[in-house]
Amino acid sequence: MTDRAIDVYGLTKRFGDRVAVDNVAIRMPRGQVWGFLGPNGSGKTTTIRMLCGLLKPDAGQGTCLGYDLIADSGQIKRQVGYMTQKFSFWEDLSIRENLEFVARLYELRNIKQVIDQTLETLGLSSRQKQLAGTLSGGWKQRLALAACTLHNPAMLLLDEPTAGVDPQARRDFWDQIHRLAAEGLTVLVSTHYMDEAERCDEIVYIAYGQLMTQGPVSRIIDESGLHTWVAEGPGVRALADRLRGRDGAEHVAYFGSALHVSDSNAAKLDALIASEGGAGTQWRRERPSLEDVFIDLMSQAQDKS
Numbered sequence: 001m002t003d004r005a006i007d008v009y010g011l012t013k014r015f016g017d018r019v020a021v022d023n024v025a026i027r028m029p030r031g032q033v034w035g036f037l038g039p040n041g042s043g044k045t046t047t048i049r050m051l052c053g054l055l056k057p058d059a060g061q062g063t064c065l066g067y068d069l070i071a072d073s074g075q076i077k078r079q080v081g082y083m084t085q086k087f088s089f090w091e092d093l094s095i096r097e098n099l100e101f102v103a104r105l106y107e108l109r110n111i112k113q114v115i116d117q118t119l120e121t122l123g124l125s126s127r128q129k130q131l132a133g134t135l136s137g138g139w140k141q142r143l144a145l146a147a148c149t150l151h152n153p154a155m156l157l158l159d160e161p162t163a164g165v166d167p168q169a170r171r172d173f174w175d176q177i178h179r180l181a182a183e184g185l186t187v188l189v190s191t192h193y194m195d196e197a198e199r200c201d202e203i204v205y206i207a208y209g210q211l212m213t214q215g216p217v218s219r220i221i222d223e224s225g226l227h228t229w230v231a232e233g234p235g236v237r238a239l240a241d242r243l244r245g246r247d248g249a250e251h252v253a254y255f256g257s258a259l260h261v262s263d264s265n266a267a268k269l270d271a272l273i274a275s276e277g278g279a280g281t282q283w284r285r286e287r288p289s290l291e292d293v294f295i296d297l298m299s300q301a302q303d304k305s
């Protein structure tokens, strides 16, 4: 058994003359939780669908769970749990009935026992008779997670499972992900939320089909070569327009009411900030946030494409 859950390289997919995924390599060890991030339309869903054997790559090769991506896609499908971006339920069936339906699709044996166990693991037992159509977003996502873990997969590929879910339900969902990972599951999960990215062992960032960076969050920040100053106070609104486009201010972005000004050239950035000691603004130097780094990576990718 290989110790890599995902080991692919050169992965490429075109739709017409559009390259949706361009020469992507991912090597992910078993048992970890990795985040998959990148702007909309960057190829996350397409990559995930290739990894779980649903979409044939135009180029590239490799293995998932030790099985060849192309030759053994049937094995991969059986051992991977894939949660699609838009999971659909039978709204007029209960949680339990929905799971029974999925269990029959997978031709599982001991259906009652498997469903009891899954309901228990995901904290759904007390709601099993509730109609899926009446569930809140957070509970629906939990049902979706139950559905994609029923067949006892070795790896989960979750495509934006918490999009549009409220913060508490997102935290609960992530507690479940970590619980499953503690039992040995490998999880690759796409998300737009930075707090979720920070809960991952490593992240993969893709923009316009190209893999821009990969690694633990702290290393990605360290290796970005980016420097950041943060401004707060009543003067900040006017500041943003004044700084945009200036030498030393490659990226000017609001984070709540604070303004982040980042540049890869520390000397130019410092000089610019020194010249901007405006009244009503407090400046502090900060370690770039993951989002500062993503803004930078996204603009690098835009320059290339």
Ligand SMILES: Nc1ncnc2c1ncn2[C@@H]1O[C@H](COP(=O)(O)OP(=O)(O)O)[C@@H](O)[C@H]1O
Pocket: 015, 018, 019, 020, 038, 039, 040, 041, 042, 043, 044, 045, 046, 047
């Ligand atoms: N079935 C398809 N046919 C044509 N174009 C597609 C198809 N699926 C995805 N694309 C295009 O491929 C690119 C990547 O899409 P996708 O993988 O869904 O990105 P993401 O999940 O990161 O938002 C987009 O430009 C999208 O429009």
Ligand SMILES: [Mg+2]
Pocket: 044, 045, 046, 085, 159
């Ligand atoms: Mg997508």
